[in-house]
Amino acid sequence: MLRQGCIRAVGVAVLWSSASRSVHITSAQQNLTRVIVKQPFYLSAAFLLKKAIWRIKMATPPYNHVTQVGDPVLRGKSDPVHPQDIRTKEFQDLIQKMVGVMRKTGGVGLAAPQIGVAQQVFVMEFTEKHMKGFSEEIQKAREMEVVPLKVFVNPSLKILSDNQVVLTEGCLSLTGFSAATPRAHEVEITGLNEKGEPVTWRVCGYPARILQHEYDHLQGTLYIDRMDTRTFADLQWPQWNEK
Numbered sequence: 001m002l003r004q005g006c007i008r009a010v011g012v013a014v015l016w017s018s019a020s021r022s023v024h025i026t027s028a029q030q031n032l033t034r035v036i037v038k039q040p041f042y043l044s045a046a047f048l049l050k051k052a053i054w055r056i057k058m059a060t061p062p063y064n065h066v067t068q069v070g071d072p073v074l075r076g077k078s079d080p081v082h083p084q085d086i087r088t089k090e091f092q093d094l095i096q097k098m099v100g101v102m103r104k105t106g107g108v109g110l111a112a113p114q115i116g117v118a119q120q121v122f123v124m125e126f127t128e129k130h131m132k133g134f135s136e137e138i139q140k141a142r143e144m145e146v147v148p149l150k151v152f153v154n155p156s157l158k159i160l161s162d163n164q165v166v167l168t169e170g171c172l173s174l175t176g177f178s179a180a181t182p183r184a185h186e187v188e189i190t191g192l193n194e195k196g197e198p199v200t201w202r203v204c205g206y207p208a209r210i211l212q213h214e215y216d217h218l219q220g221t222l223y224i225d226r227m228d229t230r231t232f233a234d235l236q237w238p239q240w241n242e243k
């Protein structure tokens with residue numbers, strides 16, 4: 001999900017309780033460095049204890065919430081959808097749930113892995129309300145335009161421009177953070193729509209950014225893989241300095 005609020009860099013940031021992970025770096029053979037990320041034992045034990053005591057029920061996909069970085073579903077390549085399945089009630093319900101989660105979280109796009117489903121489908125829209133969140137100057141500079149709801153199943157994305165545009169980008173799967181991220185200025189997407197019909201869309205500017213962000217989710221790629229790492233920021237960072 002490309003989070004509109006994060007683009008403005010001062011959006012509504014939701015503080016998330018980080019299941020902090022310790023990173024152990026060890027030297028390996030042939031001077032290679034292996035980075036092993038482990039969940040600290042006390043966190044795992046605390047979770048199991050809490051689960052046993054409170055009988056915590058785990059939700060099952062498709063979720064009504066957005067999965068967070070660290071969830072393996074965000075890092076795998078999603079499976080293609082069988083075209084014959086697109087018109088089934090189950091798949092149509094999945095699309096409706098994606099649209100619902102995207103809208104309730106204020107997003108401008110949502111990919112299926114973000115609600116726990118590893119299938120090649122994403123939704124996007126950029127409404128008048130989204131537009132009004134930006135000054136006319138910014139709208140023009142970022143080449144924003146209203147885009148009614150679009151659904152892409154089994155998409156392919158072709159980069160049509162060598163020009164890279166760098167803008168601050170966020171993602172609800174990395175709640176509360178943002179970073180300057182380069183994206184191609186113009187792309188062409190082909191795939192199937194919500195009715196299973198073939199669609200092609202050639203677009204530039206801000207919609208092209210949304211498409212690239214959501215398409216990346218289906219490959220297990222996040223904006224943090226493309227960002228200028230020195231611009232990575234906690235949107236709430238000033239609050240940490242308050243007395």
Ligand SMILES: [Zn+2]
Pocket residue numbers: 001002003170171172173213217
């Ligand atoms: Zn995202």
